[in-house]
Amino acid sequence: MTGTLKVEIWRGAEEGHFEAFEVPTQPSQTVLDLVTYVQRKLDPSLAYRFACRVGVCGSCAMMVNGTPRWTCRTHVNKVAAEGKVRIAPLRNLPVIKDLATDMAPFFDRMQEAKGRFVPSEAAAKDVAVVPPDDPKRKEAAAGIECIGCAVCHSACDVVAWRPDYLGPAALNRAWTLVNDVRDGDRQGHLAAVAVDAGCHACHSHQSCAEHCPVGLNPSRSIAGLKQLVLWAAVRGEL
Amino acid sequence: MKRLELWLYIAQRGSALVLAPLVLLHLGVILYAVSGGLTAAEILGRTRSSALWPAMYALFAVAAAVHGAIGLRVVIREWTAWQGRSLDLSTLAFALLLLLLGLRAVQVIA
Missing domain, CATH: 3.10.20.30 (Beta-grasp domain)
Structure with missing residues (x-):
């Protein structure tokens, strides 16, 4: 050529x-x-x-x-x-x-979605045993390889329509933490994504999954969050 | 209201769960009832024969009002600059209008 x-x-x-x-x-x-x-x-x-x-x-x-x-x-x-x-x-x-x-708004969403690990007391005292075939570990593993490139954030139409929407990367990150048995604040993570522009604003267009260069499926993670948040709300835990 | 969006989401999905079988039942009944030709009087005769028909259509009207108004609110919020209290109240009024029209129709067949 x-x-x-x-x-x-x-x-x-x-x-x-x-x-x-x-x-x-x-x-x-x-x-x-x-x-x-x-x-x-x-x-x-x-x-x-x-x-x-x-x-x-x-x-x-x-x-x-x-x-x-x-x-x-x-x-x-x-x-x-x-x-x-x-x-x-x-x-x-x-x-x-x-x-x-300017990547700041993208990383701000990660913070708003409480996308940070909160060590539980048990995890701090001893090494947590997490079997690789544990269902929650599998869910976390499916989303964990995100490197924060913002391709999904850029591909998402809901982010374009609602700039306050947490976005696929931040919600995917929250999903991995919700499924991390070592994390000590599951309710806190769920409350953070149950906000007005949180996981329920997603329309499941799946542009994030379509364009993710690592082949992750944030839509799937968000669907998981929607379900957990829904039941937590119905049980009055939020 | 705390977590308004979340509860609207739950209401919309819940109303969809109600609507889906009712729509299918409604279409099925239409196809079945008119296959041999049917007059309005005969239809009314059937719907008035049992309280189940008006009850089903009342539920249909309630679910449609809830589902449609919440969806309309989302579309307007995302596609236009209109949001906030005035949009919430306007779509609530739309829901009440749908409910009123729906229940009026149900009253006729009851």
């Missing part, structure tokens, strides 16, 4: 425009390679974010032809429709500059 590719990149912040660049094509080129080429060879003022380049850190997520993706794990030849790639900052987050978004 030789020649050049037309790459359109968002410039500016909330207000801005797409700027077109011609980038030489390479074999096995990733979208992150395109952005890096533009920044190093064509316009050093381009702002973007990356770290590991191999799909571990989750910091290079951007909108590629309208779809949220890890740019480091997206090969150009998979997405270059009609020899053109359009790269924009992640949806549903404030834009700082060009391709760099």
Whole structure:
């Protein structure tokens, strides 16, 4: 594969425009390679974010032809429709500059959803035995590999409609904690996601599951939370 | 009200549980009853023959009013800028209107 590719990149912040660049094509080129080429060879003022380049850190997520993706794990030849790639900052987050978004609202949701481990007294005194085939351990394991890249947050239409919605990543995190036998505040986690813009605001569109680069299914986690919260509410525990 | 959204969610899912079999029963009864041709008088004769029919349709009307109004409120909240107390009261009024119209119809067949 030789020649050049037309790459359109968002410039500016909330207000801005797409700027077109011609980038030489390479074999096995990733979208992150395109952005890096533009920044190093064509316009050093381009702002973007990356770290590991191999799909571990989750910091290079951007909108590629309208779809949220890890740019480091997206090969150009998979997405270059009609020899053109359009790269924009992640949806549903404030834009700082060009391709760099402000991730603070995303991580704020994690805190609001009480997405942090609360050690129980028993777990603090002794090593907890958690059999791998325990049903709750399996539920937690299914959601635990999230690296917080915000692709699901960006893919979610409910987040777009209701900016106060906790979002798939934060709710998925809460679900793993609710299923963690070492956690000492199950009621606290359930109360945190039973708020007005909590798990029940989810419409199960499953865009989060569709786009998660790690293949997680936050929709499923949220469905689990909905059920637990419903019964807790009916029993008067919330 | 504390946890209003959660209770509305529960009410909407609960009303859906009631509605689903009633809708199927309603459609089934229509298909069965009109297959041989039927007049309004005959239909009324049947619905008035037992208190179960008006009771079923009263339940239907209540469930539809609850379910429809909550759904409408969600759609308006998500698709427009309208939210807050005025939306809550307006959709509550919509629920009451649906209930009134539904129960009036039930009264006729009772």
